[in-house]
Amino acid sequence: xxxxxxxxxxxxxxxxxxxxxxxxxxxxxxxxxxxxxxxxxxxxxxxxxxxxxxxxxxxxxxxxxxxxxxxxxxxxxxxxxxxxxxxxxxxxxxxxxxxxxxxxxxxxxxxxxxxxxxxxxxxxxxxxxxxxxxxxxxxxxxxxxxxxxxxxxxxxxxxxxxxxxxxxxxxxxxxxxxxxxxxxxxxxxxxxxxxxxxxxxxxxxxxxxxxxxxxxxxxxxxxxxxxxxxxxxxxxxxxxxxxxxxxxxxxxxxxxxxxxxxxxxxxxxxxxxxxxxxxxxxxxxxxxxxxxxxxxxxxxxxxxxxxxxxxxxxxxxxxxxxxxxxxxxxxxxxxxxxxxxxxxxxxxxxxxxxxxxxxxxxxxxxxxxxxxxxxxxxxxxxxxxxxxxxxxxxxxxxxxxxxxxxxxxxxxxxxxxxxxxxx
Amino acid sequence: xxxxxxxxxxxxxxxxxxxxxxxxxxxxxxxxxxxxxxxxxxxxxxxxxxxxxxxxxxxxxxxxxxxxxxxxxxxxxxxxxxxxxxxxxxxxxxxxxxxxxxxxxxxxxxxxxxxxxxxxxxxxxxxxxxxxxxxxxxxxxxxxxxxxxxxxxxxxxxxxxxxxxxxxxxxxxxxxxxxxxxxxxxxxxxxxxxxxxxxxxxxxxxxxxxxxxxxxxxxxxxxxxxxxxxxxxxxxxxxxxxxxxxxxxxxxxxxxxxxxxxxxxxxxxxxxxxxxxxxxxxxxxxxxxxxxxxxxxxxxxxxxxxxxxxxxxxxxxxxxxxxxxxxxxxxxxxxxxxxxxxxxxxxxxxxxxxxxxxxxxxxxxxxxxxxxxxxxxxxxxxxxxxxxxxxxxxxxxxxxxxxxxxxxxxxxxxxxxxxxxxx
Numbered sequence: 015x016x017x018x019x020x021x022x023x024x025x026x027x028x029x030x031x032x033x034x035x036x037x038x039x040x041x042x043x044x045x046x047x048x049x050x051x052x053x054x055x056x057x058x059x060x061x062x063x064x065x066x067x068x069x070x071x072x073x074x075x076x077x078x079x080x081x082x083x084x085x086x087x088x089x090x091x092x093x094x095x096x097x098x099x100x101x102x103x104x105x106x107x108x109x110x111x112x113x114x115x116x117x118x119x120x121x122x123x124x125x126x127x128x129x130x131x132x133x134x135x136x137x138x139x140x141x142x143x144x145x146x147x148x149x150x151x152x153x154x155x156x157x158x159x160x161x162x163x164x165x166x167x168x169x170x171x172x173x174x175x176x177x178x179x180x181x182x183x184x185x186x187x188x189x190x191x192x193x194x195x196x197x198x199x200x201x202x203x204x205x206x207x208x209x210x211x212x213x214x215x216x217x218x219x220x221x222x223x224x225x226x227x228x229x230x231x232x233x234x235x236x237x238x239x240x241x242x243x244x245x246x247x248x249x250x251x252x253x254x255x256x257x258x259x260x261x262x263x264x265x266x267x268x269x270x271x272x273x274x275x276x277x278x279x280x281x282x283x284x285x286x287x288x289x290x291x292x293x294x295x296x297x298x299x300x301x302x303x304x305x306x307x308x309x310x311x312x313x314x315x316x317x318x319x320x321x322x323x324x325x326x327x328x329x330x331x332x333x334x335x336x337x338x339x340x341x342x343x344x345x346x347x348x349x350x351x352x353x354x355x356x357x358x359x360x361x362x363x364x365x366x367x368x369x370x371x372x373x374x375x376x377x378x379x380x381x382x383x384x385x386x387x388x389x390x391x392x393x394x395x396x397x398x399x400x401x402x403x404x405x406x407x408x409x410x411x412x413x414x415x416x417x418x419x420x421x422x423x424x425x426x427x428x429x430x431x432x433x434x435x436x437x
Numbered sequence: 438x439x440x441x442x443x444x445x446x447x448x449x450x451x452x453x454x455x456x457x458x459x460x461x462x463x464x465x466x467x468x469x470x471x472x473x474x475x476x477x478x479x480x481x482x483x484x485x486x487x488x489x490x491x492x493x494x495x496x497x498x499x500x501x502x503x504x505x506x507x508x509x510x511x512x513x514x515x516x517x518x519x520x521x522x523x524x525x526x527x528x529x530x531x532x533x534x535x536x537x538x539x540x541x542x543x544x545x546x547x548x549x550x551x552x553x554x555x556x557x558x559x560x561x562x563x564x565x566x567x568x569x570x571x572x573x574x575x576x577x578x579x580x581x582x583x584x585x586x587x588x589x590x591x592x593x594x595x596x597x598x599x600x601x602x603x604x605x606x607x608x609x610x611x612x613x614x615x616x617x618x619x620x621x622x623x624x625x626x627x628x629x630x631x632x633x634x635x636x637x638x639x640x641x642x643x644x645x646x647x648x649x650x651x652x653x654x655x656x657x658x659x660x661x662x663x664x665x666x667x668x669x670x671x672x673x674x675x676x677x678x679x680x681x682x683x684x685x686x687x688x689x690x691x692x693x694x695x696x697x698x699x700x701x702x703x704x705x706x707x708x709x710x711x712x713x714x715x716x717x718x719x720x721x722x723x724x725x726x727x728x729x730x731x732x733x734x735x736x737x738x739x740x741x742x743x744x745x746x747x748x749x750x751x752x753x754x755x756x757x758x759x760x761x762x763x764x765x766x767x768x769x770x771x772x773x774x775x776x777x778x779x780x781x782x783x784x785x786x787x788x789x790x791x792x793x794x795x796x797x798x799x800x801x802x803x804x805x806x807x808x809x810x811x812x813x814x815x816x817x818x819x820x821x822x823x824x825x826x827x828x829x830x831x832x833x834x835x836x837x838x839x840x841x842x843x844x845x846x847x848x849x850x851x852x853x854x855x856x857x858x859x860x
Contacts, residue, residue, distance in 0.1 A: 051576060051849045068491035070846040077624035078847070087626045090580045090849075108584065142850050153474060157513045161531065201500035203510045403837050403845045410833060414826050422826045423493040424501070426474045426513075427565050 018043055019348055022103055022113035024093045026053045026076045028330040029119035029313035032337030034086055040345050044086045045111065047093050047103075048076055052142075055399055057330065058408070059139055060182060063148035063271075064189035065197075065421040071407050073142060074400040093120070096284040098306050115308050115344050118281050119337065122292070122314035122328060125277035132253035136270035139182055148271055150426050151434060152190065155269050156198060157426070158435050159205045166266075167436060172210040173267040175258055177250050178274030179216025180223060181366040184233055186271060187214040188369040191240045196419035212242045213267075215260050217249040217274070222366055222374065224327055229374040232383045236368045250274070256436055268434040276328060278315040285309070290317035291325060299356035301340050310343075312336035320359050330398075332359055365391045370416070441466055442771055445526055445536035447516045449476045449499045451753040452542035452736035455760030457509050463768050467509045468534065470516050470526075471499055478822055480753065481831070482562055483605060486571035486694075487612035488620075488844040494830050496565060497823040516543070519707040521729050538731050538767050541704050542760065545715070545737035545751060548700035555676035559693035562605055571694055573849050574857060575613065578692050579621060580849070581858050582628045589689075590859060595633040596690040598681055600673050601697030602639025603646060604789040607656055609694060610637040611792040614663045619842035635665045636690075638683050640672040640697070645789055645797065647750055652797040655806045659791045673697070679859055691857045699751060701738040708732070713740035714748065722779035724763050733766075735759035743782050753821075755782055788814045793839070 019042045023030045026048035034046050052073035061067040080086040095104040096118070102110035124138030137151065138144050152174070159171040176187040190212050198207040214221075214237065220230040221237075221244065234244050245261065252259040257266040275292075282289035285303055290296040294317035295303060301316060303309040313333030320326045339357045346353040363377035365387070373387040382390065392412060399405050415421060442465045446453045449471035457469050475496035484490040503509040518527040519541070525533035547561030560571050575597070582594040595617075599610040613635050621630040637644075637660065643653040644660075644667065657667050668684065675682040680689040698715075705712035708726055713719040717740035718726060724739060726732040736756030743749045762780045769776040786800035788810070796810040805813065815835060822828050838844060 051580065051847070068493040069850060070491040070848050073848050075624070075847040078843070081623040089584070091584070146850070157474065161512070161514070200504040201498070403834075403843065406833055406837070407830060407845070410829055411826075414829070420501070420826065422830070424474070424498040425493050425496045425565075427492060427569070
C-alpha cells in the first residue's frame, strides 16, 4: 500500500457524501464519482414532481460541496464495473481507476418487478428527470383535458394513478390532490380540476409499511378525507398506454406514476456476488463485501440485518450512518488502529407527509400526527437540506405555498407530451 | 358582428399579456393562445443560462395570471396560420378558430442570417430550452476539460464564444466570466476555471447598438477589465462543430452562443404580406395590418417607425405599450367610439447589465453607469417580474449571489452533452 492511500467512492448520494466528508482529515487521496454533477435531496423529489419546488432547489453541485476539502477530487463519470482482484473500478470513457479502499454507494433505482413493458407507460420517481417528467405530464393532463371534447377521454386524462403506498406514493398522491383542488382551482374554464380522480394502490395490507399501524391508519383516513381513493391489498396486474388493471379491475388513466418498487443498482453483478433482496449486496457487519475487506457497500445497495432482526430500511439515515461508519473504519485502518464494533443503526424515527398541515412522525419517544408532525417534518427537512441557499429558497416557497395555496414551479418547459392522449 | 365580440390574442409575451389585461373590463370573449403554458420574462433568460436562476423563477403560468379575469380563456396550442378573409386562425391539432378582432403577438426567434448549418453548432438564447441548453453546455465544458489530458482540447473546451454585442451578448459574456472567475474558482483540481477565455464578437462598430456612445464605450472597457475579449467590427464567417471563423481568424471553441440576430415569427407569410426588416409586418400607425383594420400585429413582429424616424426597437416596452394601445382601440370600437390618435412609443430608457455592480442606463433624463445603474437595473427588473413569488425568489438569489459569489442553479440535469468533445 502506498504512503498515501487512494479511496474511491462511487455515488454522491447520502452515503457517499457522508463518507467523503467524514474523511476530511485523513491523509488519503479521495476520488468521488457520480454520474451527475449534483447531490440530490431525494426526500423532496415529489415536490418537484408536483410543481412546488424547482429542480435546482433540491440539487447541490457536488464540486462546491467539496471545494474546501483538499483531499477530495470530484469526477463526473459513470462507473460501470469493479475488478476486485486488480483493485480498480472501470469508468465509462475513461478506463480503469485504481483504489486501495472502495466505497460503493450507488443507491437504488425504480423497479417494475421484471415488467419492463410497464415502464414505458408509467413514470418512476427516483431522479430529477423523473420528477420533471411527472410534473410535465401532470400539468399537461389538465391542459389536454381542457382542449378535449370527448367526456370519456376527459375522465381518462384526469385520472391519476399512483402505484405504491410507501412514503413517496402517499406524498405524491396527497400532493396531486392539493394541486387539483387548490392550486389549479380557478385556472380552467371548461374542466373542473377538483373533479380529477387520484387513486393510490398498495399491494400490501396497509399504507406506509414500516410505520406503526396507528400512523398508517391515520395516513389512510387523512388521504381519504382529501378525496384520494386508497386501495390496499391491490396489486397492479397490467400497465399499458391507456390505463392499468388492478385487482381485477380496469382503470383508464393517462397518468400512471410508479412508486412501488426499487432495486439496487447492479453492484452485486459487478462484484460477482449473489444479490440478496431487491438486488442488494449482503454485506458483513462492518459493511464490507464478503471476501473483500477493502471494499464496502453502503446505503440502498447493501443488505444488512438490524438489531431487531429485520432488514435495515432503504432510507437516507441508514446510508448516512453507514457512510460515516465506513469512513471511521478506513481512517482507523490507515492509522494502523482497529475500529471496535460493528455497524449499528441508530433509528431516529421516520416521517412522512400527507398534505397541508398533515404528516406522521414515528419517533423513538412518541408517535405524532397532524400539524405537529407536519411542522416537525418541515423543520427536519429544511435542516437536512444541503446549503443555506437551498434552505432559504425552499423555506420561502413553503411559506408562500402555505399562505396562498400556490405552486410556483408550474412549468411545462417544452410542448406538452402528446403520447398522453389517445385522440 | 355578434353582441359579444370574440378577440383572439396569439402569444403570451409582453405584448399579448398587456393587451389581454387591458381588456379586463371589456364585454368580449378573449381567447389567449400560447405554445407553452407560461409567460417568460426574457430579460433574465441569460441568468438562467449562466446558472444564476432556475427556469421556474422567470416563468409564470399564463392560466394563473388570468385566473381572476373571467373574460379571458387561455388555450395552450400552436397557431400556425391566419385566414383574414374567413376571420379565423388555424390551431395545430384543433382547426380553425374564429375571431372578430385578432392581435398577433408571437415575437421573434433567433436567426442565423440564412446560415442554418451554423444553428447546429451554436445555441441561441430566446427560450427556456435554449437557456437550459446553454447552462448545461457551459457547466459541462468545465467538466469535460477537467477530465481531458490533451492541452489543446482543454483550451478549446474552455473557450467561450459569444456572437452578438447587443444587451444579451454583453450580459451573457460578462456572466460567463463571473462564473469562471468567482463561482467555479475553487471547484476544480486540474484545470483553472479563470484561465477560460470569453470572446465577444460584434459585427457593428460598437457594443450595445442603440445606447449612447459613452455607455457603449463604458460597457466595452468594463468587459475588458473583467477579461472578456471584445472584438467589434468582427463578423462571423463560419461556425462548425469545433470552432468559428471570425474576421479571417480561426478560433477553436466547444461553446458558441448565438446572440447575434433575431427574426420575426412568420406572421407576414401567414397574412400573405411582404415582410419588412427581420421578417416583421409593416403595420399601420394604429398597429393594424394593412387592409385588415381588425387584425393587429404588435411587438417584435411589427415593423413601425418611431417619432425620431428610426424603426422602433425590439424591446419589451414597445410590445407592452402597443398591447395596451391596441386593447384601448378595440375597447373603443366595441363601444362604438373612435380612439383619437395613433400609437406613440414613450421611450422610458434602456438598461443593460455588464457584471457585478456594473450596468449602463440610458434614460431620458440621465446616462448612468456602474453601481448606480446596476442597482437601478435590479430594482426595475424585480418590479417588472411577474408575481410576488418570483420577485421574492429572484431577490433572495440575487442577494445570496452578491454576498457569496455563488450561483445556485448549477445543474446538469442529465449526463453532460457529449457532442462538445472531439476526443
